[in-house]
Amino acid sequence: MDELIKICPRCGAAEGQQNRGRNRSGTQACKCAIxxxxxxxxxxxxxxxxxxxxxxxxxxxxxxxxxxxxxxxNMSKANVYNWIKKTSRDSEK
Ligand SMILES: [Zn+2]
Incomplete structure (x- = not known):
């Protein structure tokens, strides 16, 4: 199963990202609770x-x-934030 980056493109929050079913095209849709x-x-x-x-x-x-x-x-900033978040989490251990 493909992992998806769930980071809000508007506010950058990674918490509170909810699955909202799928679009007509079959892609996952998400909603930011923030x-x-x-x-x-x-x-x-x-x-x-x-x-x-x-x-x-x-x-x-x-x-x-x-x-x-x-x-x-040349990548989405959501991807960049995801890496940074992951890295800072790893370094806290
Ligand atoms: Zn948001």
């Missing part, structure tokens, strides 16, 4: 290399915004 935005989560990008992920995290640590990193690396 701001009420409905959106389609993107598939988890397994295709990205570790180096790309690493450089995204380095740029974030250097003060770049998720939006900017997404533009530089």
């Amino acid at each position: 701001c009420g935005r409905r959106y389609t989560p993107e598939p988890m990008a397994h295709a990205y290399a570790d180096e790309v992920r690493q450089s995204a995290i380095e740029m974030f640590c250097a003060g770049a915004s998720g939006r900017k990193i997404g533009r530089v690396l």
Whole structure:
């Protein structure tokens, strides 16, 4: 089963993201409980290399915004935020 990135594209929240069934096209639909935005989560990008992920995290640590990193690396900022969130969670352990 494909993992999906459930991060609100409007407010960036990763908590409170609810599944709202599927769109007519068969893709998963989600709703943000924080701001009420409905959106389609993107598939988890397994295709990205570790180096790309690493450089995204380095740029974030250097003060770049998720939006900017997404533009530089040509990926969605939701994906960037997902990596950052995962990484910061891992480093807390
Ligand atoms: Zn939201």
